[in-house]
Amino acid sequence: METRPERHRHDHVHEQEAQEGREEDEAVMEHGAALSLQRGATLFGRRHDEEAGRRRGEIREVDFFSRDSGARGQDDGGGRGMPGGGRDDINIGLDLMTTTAAATTSAGEEMMAVKNQKIEASAVEVELRRVVEENRRLRSMLEELTRSYGALYQQLLQVTQHRQHPADLMINRSSLAHTHLTTAASHNTSSTRQLLEARASSTTTAQPHAVAGVEDEASDGAGEASPSLSNGGNNNDADGKRKASPDAMAPPPRENGEQVSSELPGRKARVSVRARSEAPMISDGCQWRKYGQKMAKGNPCPRAYYRCTMAVACPVRKQVQRCAEDKTILVTTYEGHHNHPLPPAATTMANTTSAAAAMLLSGPVTSHDGAAALHGHPAAALFHHSSSIPYASTMATLSASAPFPTITLDLTQAPGGLAGSGGLLPHGLGLHRPPGGIHPVVAPAMPFPAPSPLASMFLPQRAPTGLPTPTGLVARQQQSVMETVTAAIAADPNFTTALAAAISSVMAGAGAAHQAQPTPRGSNTGNAGDQANGSAGAATAGPTAAGAHAASAESPRFATQSCTTSTT
DNA sequence: CGGCTTTGACCCGCGC
DNA sequence: GCGCGGGTCAAAGCCG
Numbered sequence: 001m002e003t004r005p006e007r008h009r010h011d012h013v014h015e016q017e018a019q020e021g022r023e024e025d026e027a028v029m030e031h032g033a034a035l036s037l038q039r040g041a042t043l044f045g046r047r048h049d050e051e052a053g054r055r056r057g058e059i060r061e062v063d064f065f066s067r068d069s070g071a072r073g074q075d076d077g078g079g080r081g082m083p084g085g086g087r088d089d090i091n092i093g094l095d096l097m098t099t100t101a102a103a104t105t106s107a108g109e110e111m112m113a114v115k116n117q118k119i120e121a122s123a124v125e126v127e128l129r130r131v132v133e134e135n136r137r138l139r140s141m142l143e144e145l146t147r148s149y150g151a152l153y154q155q156l157l158q159v160t161q162h163r164q165h166p167a168d169l170m171i172n173r174s175s176l177a178h179t180h181l182t183t184a185a186s187h188n189t190s191s192t193r194q195l196l197e198a199r200a201s202s203t204t205t206a207q208p209h210a211v212a213g214v215e216d217e218a219s220d221g222a223g224e225a226s227p228s229l230s231n232g233g234n235n236n237d238a239d240g241k242r243k244a245s246p247d248a249m250a251p252p253p254r255e256n257g258e259q260v261s262s263e264l265p266g267r268k269a270r271v272s273v274r275a276r277s278e279a280p281m282i283s284d285g286c287q288w289r290k291y292g293q294k295m296a297k298g299n300p301c302p303r304a305y306y307r308c309t310m311a312v313a314c315p316v317r318k319q320v321q322r323c324a325e326d327k328t329i330l331v332t333t334y335e336g337h338h339n340h341p342l343p344p345a346a347t348t349m350a351n352t353t354s355a356a357a358a359m360l361l362s363g364p365v366t367s368h369d370g371a372a373a374l375h376g377h378p379a380a381a382l383f384h385h386s387s388s389i390p391y392a393s394t395m396a397t398l399s400a401s402a403p404f405p406t407i408t409l410d411l412t413q414a415p416g417g418l419a420g421s422g423g424l425l426p427h428g429l430g431l432h433r434p435p436g437g438i439h440p441v442v443a444p445a446m447p448f449p450a451p452s453p454l455a456s457m458f459l460p461q462r463a464p465t466g467l468p469t470p471t472g473l474v475a476r477q478q479q480s481v482m483e484t485v486t487a488a489i490a491a492d493p494n495f496t497t498a499l500a501a502a503i504s505s506v507m508a509g510a511g512a513a514h515q516a517q518p519t520p521r522g523s524n525t526g527n528a529g530d531q532a533n534g535s536a537g538a539a540t541a542g543p544t545a546a547g548a549h550a551a552s553a554e555s556p557r558f559a560t561q562s563c564t565t566s567t568t
Numbered sequence: 569c570g571g572c573t574t575t576g577a578c579c580c581g582c583g584c
Numbered sequence: 585g586c587g588c589g590g591g592t593c594a595a596a597g598c599c600g
Binding site for chain 2: 588
């Protein structure tokens with residue numbers, strides 16, 4: 001038939017379009033579909049009017065497509081329609097499509113719609129193939145990182161077994177960190193090297209502590225199931241100052257028998273997060289109640305004390321204070337263990353602090369500058385590694401002077417000199433997009449030992465797992481790191497919003513269901529006195545940010561922002 | 569009315 | 585022992 005060549009040509013053309021311009025295709029498809037619908041409706045009405053009387057009883061509506069051709073053939077008054085055949089319909093449709101509008105019949109439009117569906121399907125298929133390929137690539141990257149981590153971790157364990165020889169240990173550590181750097185390495189930067197060197201020298205000065213740190217680390221590394229071995233005890237020794245409602249701060253016995261009580265009766269290590277925010281509090285997914293405020297010496301800004309109110313007797317507290325030097329920086333210090341499950345958003349933040357806590361507890365709290373501790377801890381690998389990532393330079397130090405061991409994660413500094421911008425951190429999107437078209441904030445993160453007792457303080461109570469297998473440990477650590485990184489980004493409301501928008505645009509068709517995560521009170525801070533939140537950043541945490549939290553808490557993992565440190 | 573914030577008082581540990 | 589500073593308590597007030 002003469003229409004077949006036409007049809008083929010159109011198919012070809014549309015396939016080309018499918019590969020070249022999806023938007024155009026989509027527009028066409030939508031139009032076609034709409035047209036088809038419209039025509040279908042018209043046709044239906046007409047058919048209903050004309051034929052209903054004489055062919056009463058036939059269910060034409062249901063059999064719309066298959067019967068059309070016949071009906072249309074009659075409508076057109078021509079022999080063009082083939083009685084009953086679906087393929088013939090296609091021919092007709094194409095023919096109509098290429099002819100004038102006057103000659104166009106509803107059948108043509110319907111065929112157009114069918115055709116468009118095919119085109120759409122092929123486009124989706126192409127896209128799917130691309131995504132699968134990318135997924136494969138990412139997976140191989142992850143596997144490689146996992147392998148590297150496993151090797152390094154084994155090496156670390158061996159080192160800890162020889163801790164009686166501090167000198168050797170030190171050397172091994174340096175090589176460890178160095179090894180990691182080279183492993184991670186393609187992105188190595190000079191700043192990372194400087195950082196590493198600085199830490200190496202610190203290690204030299206704080207060698208004995210470093211040894212202790214490794215010892216603790218070994219216990220931590222052995223698994224979070226043995227928290228009692230953590231240096232939490234050490235911390236507490238150093239922590240004698242706090243009167244501390246011991247009962248309040250002592251974590252309740254875990255259902256799994258995990259004796260966290262061994263952690264310490266008094267105060268525990270703290271994790272401090274510095275982030276730029278105009279809001280009075282950063283969004284961390286928990287509900288807090290302010291129970292006090294005090295002017296701290298040396299800082300014109302008052303320090304606010306909050307208590308977790310998500311559970312009746314949750315001992316977790318946090319302090320929020322603006323940085324004296326830069327009032328746009330909000331310093332949030334967490335302390336204690338949640339005794340209740342946390343919402344995803346809160347878990348994300350919890351994991352962030354867990355990561356830091358893992359480092360803190362694994363390191364010597366009394367080290368001169370804390371660098372030694374970091375240096376010896378596998379978690380340091382994360383930070384080293386992150387430092388080597390263009391978008392994420394990370395550093396953390398422990399406080400030496402603070403009454404309690406404190407680690408500060410500084411999320412205020414943007415790599416690439418953006419730190420001084422004074423704004424929040426939306427710089428990530430688009431500004432530092434790495435080559436390759438991967439999401440700007442997606443970067444491999446190095447797994448590190450699972451959080452020990454302190455680490456669990458922000459985590460929901462877990463089921464007992466016993467000593468984790470290396471594999472499970474690695475997996476959990478990876479997740480933790482990923483979430484750490486995620487939370488670091490999520491801490492920035494603006495960034496979160498932008499990220500959420502980006503994600504939704506990418507995931508539009510697929511699973512945009514994640515978007516809004518229902519959070520109580522419409523805010524993931526849950527803080528009651530949030531008028532300021534409403535106007536400032538944290539409150540952007542509304543649905544969008546919450547969505548980002550949710551998304552981040554699940555799987556796409558994002559690289560951390562910069563993380564330098566401060567001392568308390 | 570309940571929950572939250574505010575704010576002054578109080579407690580405690582540390583340093584001198 | 586005293587003063588200082590950090591942290592907490594609790595009454596009063598505010599707010600939805």
